[in-house]
Amino acid sequence: MGQLKRNLKMGMIGGGPGAFIGEVHRKAARMDGGIDLVAGCFDINPRKSKQMGREQNLDPKRVYSTYTDMLEKESKLPLDERVDFVSVTTPNNWHFPIARGFLQAGFHVICEKPMTFDVKEARQLKKIVQKTRKVFALMHIYTGYPMVKLARDIVNQGGLGTIRKIIVQYPQGWLSTDLRNQQAAWRVDPKQSGAGGCIGDIGTHAANLAEYVTGLRITQLWADLSTFVKGRKLDDDANVLLHFQKGAKGILHASQISVGEENNLAIWVYGEQGGLEWRQEHPNYLHVKSPDGPEQVWKRGNDYVEARSPAAGRATRIPSGHPEAFLEAFANVYANATDTIRARILRQRPDPLALDFPTVDDGLRGMLFIETVVKSSKSKQKWTKMPKV
Numbered sequence: 001m002g003q004l005k006r007n008l009k010m011g012m013i014g015g016g017p018g019a020f021i022g023e024v025h026r027k028a029a030r031m032d033g034g035i036d037l038v039a040g041c042f043d044i045n046p047r048k049s050k051q052m053g054r055e056q057n058l059d060p061k062r063v064y065s066t067y068t069d070m071l072e073k074e075s076k077l078p079l080d081e082r083v084d085f086v087s088v089t090t091p092n093n094w095h096f097p098i099a100r101g102f103l104q105a106g107f108h109v110i111c112e113k114p115m116t117f118d119v120k121e122a123r124q125l126k127k128i129v130q131k132t133r134k135v136f137a138l139m140h141i142y143t144g145y146p147m148v149k150l151a152r153d154i155v156n157q158g159g160l161g162t163i164r165k166i167i168v169q170y171p172q173g174w175l176s177t178d179l180r181n182q183q184a185a186w187r188v189d190p191k192q193s194g195a196g197g198c199i200g201d202i203g204t205h206a207a208n209l210a211e212y213v214t215g216l217r218i219t220q221l222w223a224d225l226s227t228f229v230k231g232r233k234l235d236d237d238a239n240v241l242l243h244f245q246k247g248a249k250g251i252l253h254a255s256q257i258s259v260g261e262e263n264n265l266a267i268w269v270y271g272e273q274g275g276l277e278w279r280q281e282h283p284n285y286l287h288v289k290s291p292d293g294p295e296q297v298w299k300r301g302n303d304y305v306e307a308r309s310p311a312a313g314r315a316t317r318i319p320s321g322h323p324e325a326f327l328e329a330f331a332n333v334y335a336n337a338t339d340t341i342r343a344r345i346l347r348q349r350p351d352p353l354a355l356d357f358p359t360v361d362d363g364l365r366g367m368l369f370i371e372t373v374v375k376s377s378k379s380k381q382k383w384t385k386m387p388k389v
Contacts, residue, residue, distance in 0.1 A: 002348065003342075007034050008035045009083045010038065011038065012040040015052070016049060017052055019042075024330055025334075026056070027330075028330035038083060041069070088109065095112065095116050096116040103134050108135040109134065110333075116194075118194060119371050126363075129359075136360045138362050141332075143358055144332035146284075146301075148278060150312040152311075161272035163269060166244065166250035168206045168207070168209055168210045168267045168268075169206065170205060172263060173260050175187075177229065187201050189233070196235065198255060203238050203240075206254050209265070210250060210252065221373065223372075224377055237255045237258075239252075263280060266279040266281075275288075284323055285299060336353070372387070
């Protein structure tokens with residue numbers, strides 16, 4: 001197979017001064033050396049966009065005041081000069097119009113989650129991705145951890161037997177007060193965030209992780225959303241009972257008012273023959289449990305991990321004992337998505353392992369999850385069905 005004899009050219013919308021996630025995207029994209037950031041519209045304030053352009057040492061002519069200006073001018077450049085893909089790191093309400101515009105203009109897109117503002121936009125975006133046949137990757141980055149991929153493959157290979165129960169949690173404490181900084185402001189604003197607060201921001205990560213690891217889809221749920229901070233317009237705590245395919249039952253707990261918690265995403269999966277446990281704050285270890293033997297601790301970076309899960313091996317950069325974590329997981333989603341983009345440019349079939357990244361279907365499921373949780377929480381009935389993708 002041929003190889004692309006140049007780096008991919010990346011554009012970014014969002015991620016201006018003070019934006020946490022934009023800098024994470026930039027670091028992750030650069031980690032493997034095959035991507036160059038060459039253009040961007042980094043902030044709704046043109047002055048701040050230009051400031052970030054200077055900080056990134058970009059050509060001032062390719063630092064834009066609006067995303068529409070960026071779209072128009074990048075589209076007019078020759079194919080070997082314009083950006084190959086854009087990363088969308090704005091608040092939720094901007095995801096759809098930006099992704100739609102760039103996809104329809106022939107650009108690939110990597111987008112933050114939740115994918116859109118509501119389900120209607122998500123269904124439209126899926127149709128656009130299908131029509132344009134461009135790569136669309138969604139940043140459910142916890143699927144990028146090697147030991148999460150190992151957990152998925154152990155489950156998929158029948159290592160736990162038939163799955164009975166799934167418990168997933170995501171407690172944080174940073175919004176336990178009426179915080180009003182840049183990171184908090186848009187997340188608690190329904191005009192920017194959409195119908196879900198905590199459940200949209202981190203609950204979707206928990207739901208996606210449960211479905212990714214087990215391969216089972218949520219079929220119905222019973223939700224209880226709460227808003228504890230006075231004056232807040234969106235939920236800051238969620239407790240959800242889940243039914244999955246094939247009879248599995250589950251519990252999802254997400255919270256941003258759990259004082260003292262940092263980023264305690266964790267999952268437990270129990271089958272007829274065993275169980276497993278993974279914690280994001282200790283991501284290099286996967287605990288595998290059996291009914292008649294000692295608990296096993298699988299450690300990232302060892303040969304036995306790659307032997308069981310080639311996907312976990314592909315996602316591993318450094319030897320065991322040298323921790324890999326958040327930035328590397330982010331970079332793994334970028335690596336798989338951009339390897340697929342390279343294959344598209346060369347009109348080749350991508351490596352099947354490179355296709356292991358969240359797509360528009362995962363984004364639509366995330367929006368359906370938010371909608372169903374909000375609907376269930378307001379309903380007096382016991383269970384609410386998840387609509388099909």
